[in-house]
Amino acid sequence: MKEFFSRIPTIKYEGPKTTNPFAFKYYDPNRVIMGKTMEEHLPFAMAWWHNLCAAGTDMFGRDTADKSFGAEKGTMEHAKAKVDAGFEFMQKLGIKYFCFHDVDIVPEADDINETNRRLDEISDYILEKMNATGIKCLWGTANMFSNPRFMNGAGSTNSADVFCFAAAQVKKALDITVKLGGKGYVFWGGREGYETLLNTDVKFEQENIARLMHLAVDYGRKIGFTGDFYIEPKPKEPMKHQYDFDAATAIGFLRYYGLDKDFKMNIEANHATLAGHTFQHDLRISAINGMLGSIDANQGDYLLGWDTDEFPFNVYETTMCMYEVLKAGGLTGGFNFDAKNRRPSYTAEDMFHAFILGMDTFALGLIKAAELIEDGRIDGFIAERYASFGGEIGKKIRSGETTLEELSDYACKLGAPELPGSGRQEYLESIVNNVMFG
Numbered sequence: 001m002k003e004f005f006s007r008i009p010t011i012k013y014e015g016p017k018t019t020n021p022f023a024f025k026y027y028d029p030n031r032v033i034m035g036k037t038m039e040e041h042l043p044f045a046m047a048w049w050h051n052l053c054a055a056g057t058d059m060f061g062r063d064t065a066d067k068s069f070g071a072e073k074g075t076m077e078h079a080k081a082k083v084d085a086g087f088e089f090m091q092k093l094g095i096k097y098f099c100f101h102d103v104d105i106v107p108e109a110d111d112i113n114e115t116n117r118r119l120d121e122i123s124d125y126i127l128e129k130m131n132a133t134g135i136k137c138l139w140g141t142a143n144m145f146s147n148p149r150f151m152n153g154a155g156s157t158n159s160a161d162v163f164c165f166a167a168a169q170v171k172k173a174l175d176i177t178v179k180l181g182g183k184g185y186v187f188w189g190g191r192e193g194y195e196t197l198l199n200t201d202v203k204f205e206q207e208n209i210a211r212l213m214h215l216a217v218d219y220g221r222k223i224g225f226t227g228d229f230y231i232e233p234k235p236k237e238p239m240k241h242q243y244d245f246d247a248a249t250a251i252g253f254l255r256y257y258g259l260d261k262d263f264k265m266n267i268e269a270n271h272a273t274l275a276g277h278t279f280q281h282d283l284r285i286s287a288i289n290g291m292l293g294s295i296d297a298n299q300g301d302y303l304l305g306w307d308t309d310e311f312p313f314n315v316y317e318t319t320m321c322m323y324e325v326l327k328a329g330g331l332t333g334g335f336n337f338d339a340k341n342r343r344p345s346y347t348a349e350d351m352f353h354a355f356i357l358g359m360d361t362f363a364l365g366l367i368k369a370a371e372l373i374e375d376g377r378i379d380g381f382i383a384e385r386y387a388s389f390g391g392e393i394g395k396k397i398r399s400g401e402t403t404l405e406e407l408s409d410y411a412c413k414l415g416a417p418e419l420p421g422s423g424r425q426e427y428l429e430s431i432v433n434n435v436m437f438g
């Protein structure tokens with residue numbers, strides 16, 4: 001078997017003092033934190049599209065990286081070379097999962113029958129590799145945004161024929177996901193949105209998206225898919241407005257259309273920040289609704305208004321992420337690095353540096369989040385902040401055993417309430433720094 005990354009060793013944990021660029025400084029898979037190993041807390045996944053397909057092309061220039069892996073692009077030989085390279089890459093890093101779109105794993109043919117045949121062939125090959133290495137599939141999805149036929153969306157398209165093509169792709173992507181034992185199936189609404197309301201029937205489109213999702217759930221359950229379906233919210237890009245704007249919007253949609261028992265959220269950091277939220281915010285909203293499923297682990301750039309899909313570097317962000325994940329009792333899914341190297345970082349070494357950075361940044365976040373929880377000052381403060389609801393009138397409000405008149409009488413007797421306690425934001429932020437830096 002050809003070795004694609006022969007210059008790169010297997011990446012091991014060497015601790016924070018090492019200067020070896022090909023070693024983990026913080027990600028120690030066997031280290032136990034709050035009763036579970038780091039590896040159990042952090043089921044990392046490789047995104048097929050960024051790591052094995054994307055080679056740096058942007059709106060202003062062509063590829064900088066060579067992702068041919070020794071084969072001619074657009075051929076099945078190339079598709080197989082990507083499988084070989086991808087499994088070698090994951091094994092060298094100790095990554096146990098991958099995520100894919102249908103068209104990441106095979107070149108799309110003009111005729112969908114031929115694409116489906118190729119998908120059967122490549123998934124046999126991937127399955128062999130999975131059995132040989134123990135690497136698993138985190139989730140699969142269908143790319144229903146690149147092909148020109150999806151210019152107006154997939155479920156939200158104005159064309160009934162295109163809707164059928166979307167259905168066909170979802171069906172096949174579900175078949176392959178089930179064949180590979182995927183834990184989840186993702187709907188990222190790539191072009192499920194609009195450019196202008198002047199030509200758009202929003203209600204009609206949303207009903208059709210829900211219809212496609214119901215059809216997917218019915219089919220998936222029929223063929224034995226027991227995992228979670230996910231919506232991956234994103235507010236804009238490629239469309240000016242995307243329907244799955246953020247977690248709150250997507251959860252409302254799922255409940256309205258009766259999809260909430262089968263779906264959870266796949267929260268991507270850079271999508272949350274594009275929606276004007278923090279990453280932590282969308283995680284919290286998902287968690288309190290019982291819908292925190294999986295994470296697309298990346299980060300954006302606060303100076304840019306688009307999806308930069310950078311590898312996670314900001315330890316404050318990963319700490320607050322892991323704080324939410326620990327409080328929620330973990331994920332049913334995992335941490336998929338939906339992230340790409342910067343265009344000038346075009347070498348094989350850079351691919352490894354990126355994952356080492358991402359894995360170490362999440363490991364640090366996990367360590368610090370656990371310390372924050374064990375420190376207890378923040379939890380203690382929050383409990384104290386709402387303590388008045390433990391009093392007589394507060395308890396009545398919480399249990400719903402009161403009336404507006406009773407509360408009004410209570411207020412009128414008081415005349416004026418005491419000011420609510422201080423929010424102490426600066427004090428709490430200094431606790432975070434204290435825990436972060438010791």
Ligand code: XUL
Pocket residue numbers: 101141186188232234268296307338
């Ligand atoms: C796009 C994005 C997608 C989804 C899967 O912003 O995040 O790659 O994760 O379709």
Ligand code: CO
Pocket residue numbers: 188232268296338
């Ligand atoms: Co994503």
